Amino acid sequence: MTGTPNSVSEDVASTDTDADVPATKSTVATEPPDSGSRIERVVVRELRTVSRTRTFVVLGAALAAVLVGIAWVGGGVRAGFVPTVVDLLTPLELLVPIVAVAFGYRAILGDRRRGELDVLDTYPIAPRELVLGVYVGRAVGLLGTVVVPLLLVGGAVFVGREEPFSRYASHAGADSPILFARFVALTALFALSILAVALAISALVSGTRSALALSVVALVVLLVGLDLALVYGFTNGYLADSSLVHALAVSPLSAYRGLVFESAVVTASGTGPRTASPVASLLGLASWTGASLAVATWAIQR
Amino acid sequence: MTTETPLLEASNVDFAYGDVTILRDVSVPIRSAAVTALIGPNGTGKTTLLRTLAGLQEPTGGTVAYHGPEAAREIGYLPQQPEFRPGFTVLETLAFYASLVGGGRDEATAQLERVGLADAADRPVEALSGGMTRLVGIAQATIGDPPLVVLDEPASGLDPGMSKHVFSVADELAATGTAVVLSSHDLELVERTADEVVVLDGGTVVGRGNPAALCDQLEAGSLETVYEESIVGDLSSVRVQGETA
Numbered sequence: 049m050t051g052t053p054n055s056v057s058e059d060v061a062s063t064d065t066d067a068d069v070p071a072t073k074s075t076v077a078t079e080p081p082d083s084g085s086r087i088e089r090v091v092v093r094e095l096r097t098v099s100r101t102r103t104f105v106v107l108g109a110a111l112a113a114v115l116v117g118i119a120w121v122g123g124g125v126r127a128g129f130v131p132t133v134v135d136l137l138t139p140l141e142l143l144v145p146i147v148a149v150a151f152g153y154r155a156i157l158g159d160r161r162r163g164e165l166d167v168l169d170t171y172p173i174a175p176r177e178l179v180l181g182v183y184v185g186r187a188v189g190l191l192g193t194v195v196v197p198l199l200l201v202g203g204a205v206f207v208g209r210e211e212p213f214s215r216y217a218s219h220a221g222a223d224s225p226i227l228f229a230r231f232v233a234l235t236a237l238f239a240l241s242i243l244a245v246a247l248a249i250s251a252l253v254s255g256t257r258s259a260l261a262l263s264v265v266a267l268v269v270l271l272v273g274l275d276l277a278l279v280y281g282f283t284n285g286y287l288a289d290s291s292l293v294h295a296l297a298v299s300p301l302s303a304y305r306g307l308v309f310e311s312a313v314v315t316a317s318g319t320g321p322r323t324a325s326p327v328a329s330l331l332g333l334a335s336w337t338g339a340s341l342a343v344a345t346w347a348i349q350r
Numbered sequence: 351m352t353t354e355t356p357l358l359e360a361s362n363v364d365f366a367y368g369d370v371t372i373l374r375d376v377s378v379p380i381r382s383a384a385v386t387a388l389i390g391p392n393g394t395g396k397t398t399l400l401r402t403l404a405g406l407q408e409p410t411g412g413t414v415a416y417h418g419p420e421a422a423r424e425i426g427y428l429p430q431q432p433e434f435r436p437g438f439t440v441l442e443t444l445a446f447y448a449s450l451v452g453g454g455r456d457e458a459t460a461q462l463e464r465v466g467l468a469d470a471a472d473r474p475v476e477a478l479s480g481g482m483t484r485l486v487g488i489a490q491a492t493i494g495d496p497p498l499v500v501l502d503e504p505a506s507g508l509d510p511g512m513s514k515h516v517f518s519v520a521d522e523l524a525a526t527g528t529a530v531v532l533s534s535h536d537l538e539l540v541e542r543t544a545d546e547v548v549v550l551d552g553g554t555v556v557g558r559g560n561p562a563a564l565c566d567q568l569e570a571g572s573l574e575t576v577y578e579e580s581i582v583g584d585l586s587s588v589r590v591q592g593e594t595a
Contacts, residue, residue: 079452080422080451081449081451081452086450162433162435163429163431164434166401166406166427166429167427167490170404170423171447171451172423172450
């Protein structure tokens, strides 16, 4: 079985060591970066990846064109901020998850397939630092892709609206850019939570096909499945009337929709049923984000 | 003759994927300032052993103990098929890795010069040939000057000149005190370069020692003969662990 001529190799080793170690070791006296700096390095790498990937640029341009087009054709640009929010809400419920998944589903998978996760494992960077860095980097790119078109739409509304206050005469001042800004912020939060889910998928799978398949499943569950489950629970009495606004927080899509209605649409109209528990919905989005990032970290560690 | 503690010591290591045993009772000391080469047929567990030594997977039995100095990066690793994120230049790629251990472009450039790829610093990684990608991988493995560098088939797919160059890089690393563990099928270069050779067959160590000593033991004229006499079974068929063992 095992050979035993250790002494021969030891002689060789000791000779080389004694002769050359101090003379040629090219150690660079540098301080290892702290955790924040390591995360920053990964963020920068992700930002460069996003900025150099043509697909993301095209995706951003297409999203901008679609959103501006909807706002223009739907008359929101002339009607005001809140009508524009109402026009854009449903398309964004579909488009934001798709764009977010596009940004995230290969983020960690790519490194795994290239063997770079193994290589990174030999560097002093913890899985949670890697996940956080990838998430923040991709999030900046995603927010640029989602928020910039919305700001363009907001700018168009600001310039193009006609008699903004007469439309909401009984609620003068209600059609405010602040409501639109809330809508943009909530859309950003929604996008960030879906990105985290996509990142978890990216860390869990080992192939592009399985990543795509799992992403489709996740989109169906997030966009349809959870809402259907809520409807089922409500119609069959598992959910009480009073708890519905809280239960909506379980679904990121319902949480987002409810938050938009609660903080931008119903606020503007001044009356209407309660559409969400803002605290529960925000906690729901935060939970999806945190849990997904935790899953991604676990998947890298396993 | 030394009695120094090995930098890395694998003791009675077993590794199995479920019911399929890949490594059985493998004990290998890895010494500083030496090149240790793993040789053996395809499918015999070399990559699994290297990944275990690099700490990338836990053995299912036995231990792997690192006795080396504390370092920002203790072990450098070259995968069998190195690849890098597209869209970045060679220098950007290495600078990213260097930044994780407190280095920067200077260290990245130094490692590129060591492998003879300084002229390709500004070339996108996706535009490199297979051999050049492997050299970038070796440069990456040495980022941070880890005390142990694990190279999985560093000369695979390279032309003879490039293969020699890769082994000379390994030799230079060992000369600076680094422990280098590599796997290779180029027995001539292994014989010329390695300080210690570990012969793996069927997931077990069937021979270990200095190339010359191994040749003496088996009264063989070359490491290739040692290889042929050490490996049991048909050398023309791939060993599939768990199937033929």
